[in-house]
Amino acid sequence: NAGVMQNPRHLVRRRGQEARLRCSPMKGHSHVYWYRQLPEEGLKFMVYLQKENIIDESGMPKERFSAEFPKEGPSILRIQQVVRGDSAAYFCASSSQGAGANVLTFGAGSRLTVL
Amino acid sequence: QQQVKQSPQSLIVQKGGISIINCAYENTAFDYFPWYQQFPGKGPALLIAIRPDVSEKKEGRFTISFNKSAKQFSLHIMDSQPGDSATYFCAASMMGNFNKFYFGSGTKLNVKP
Numbered sequence: 001n002a003g004v005m006q007n008p009r010h011l012v013r014r015r016g017q018e019a020r021l022r023c024s025p026m027k028g029h030s031h032v033y034w035y036r037q038l039p040e041e042g043l044k045f046m047v048y049l050q051k052e053n054i055i056d057e058s059g060m061p062k063e064r065f066s067a068e069f070p071k072e073g074p075s076i077l078r079i080q081q082v083v084r085g086d087s088a089a090y091f092c093a094s095s096s097q098g099a100g101a102n103v104l105t106f107g108a109g110s111r112l113t114v115l
Numbered sequence: 116q117q118q119v120k121q122s123p124q125s126l127i128v129q130k131g132g133i134s135i136i137n138c139a140y141e142n143t144a145f146d147y148f149p150w151y152q153q154f155p156g157k158g159p160a161l162l163i164a165i166r167p168d169v170s171e172k173k174e175g176r177f178t179i180s181f182n183k184s185a186k187q188f189s190l191h192i193m194d195s196q197p198g199d200s201a202t203y204f205c206a207a208s209m210m211g212n213f214n215k216f217y218f219g220s221g222t223k224l225n226v227k228p
Contacts, residue, residue, distance in 0.1 A: 004158070018118060022174055042121070042218035054161065056215065091158050095214050104214055106151075106158035 002027070004094050004107035005074075012113045019079040021084070021110040025094030032075045033104065034067060037089040046090075049075060082114045118142060119207050121219025128226050134192040136222045138205035145207040149203065149216070150179065150190050153202045162203070163190070166210075195226045 005024040013019050025032050031050055035043040036059075045059040049069035060067065064082075069075040079086055089111045093104040119128040121138045130136045138148075149164035165172045165179040165188065172179045192199055205219040 033216070035216075035218075039222075042119075042220045043216070044218070045215050048215065093158075093214075103161065104216065106160065108156070108158045 004029075004092055004105050006092050006107035006110050008110060009108065010111050010113070012115060013045070013082045014115050015064050015083055016081050019082050020111055020112075021077040021079075021090050021112070022074040023077070023090075023092030023094075023107060024074040026096075026105050029094035029096050031095045031097065032069050033093045033095075034075075035091045035093065035106075037091060037109070039088070040060075043091060046077075071099075079112070082112070084114045087112055087114045117220070118119045118217035119205060121205050121222060123222060124220070125223045126225070127196045128192075128224065130195065130197060130226055130228050132195050132226075134190075134195045134199070134224055134226070136190045136203055136205070136224075137187065138189065139187045139218050140207050140217075141187075142217075143186070143208070144209050145217075146210050147208045148179070148181065148188050149206050149208075150177075151204045151206060151218075153204065153221075161202060192224075195224075197226045197228050200224055200226050 033048050034046040047057040047067045048055045060079045066078045077114045090110045091111045093106045119140050123160040138144045150162045151159035152162045153159040163174050163177050176193045202221045202223045204221050210214045
């Protein structure tokens, strides 16, 4: 019974390249959330998705960042033209319900390093 | 603007001692307050959570104390063990909303043997 699976666990990119982070939610979970953790800081909400829908992206930077959760396959967080400030751990979480569930299961994270 | 403020940033406790981590919030609409434990290289894992209709919740050695009027809540770890050494995050959310959590900045706990 796998939990929330994220890959890659570590990703190194040079400035200007693209980063793609993938997240497969727990079995039976249809709600996916992405959080970003900068060094020595707490997690910051980025985006909440359900299958084929972005429900709330209020935490996403306006440019270069996008997320999707297709009908088939994992959720993907895409960062175009990465900059050094994008270096962080990106955590995906999933839940079985949206509002009212309040129990998030986190993956182990994808650590992005931008050279 | 930091919605949830957490202190201390780091904490050293002797084995068997009590670890206390404090959090404060501003938004009175918050009605769910979980604590997450994170080991190096791992994702945060739910430790214990409380809703504002109770002032205390205990699970084993872990207790949350909640003060609604002061808008503060704290985590107490009794009989702290070296295996408790981790980073602890408090968080807050609104049940009527989706699961958008506001996290504190974390407390790195080191329990000395």
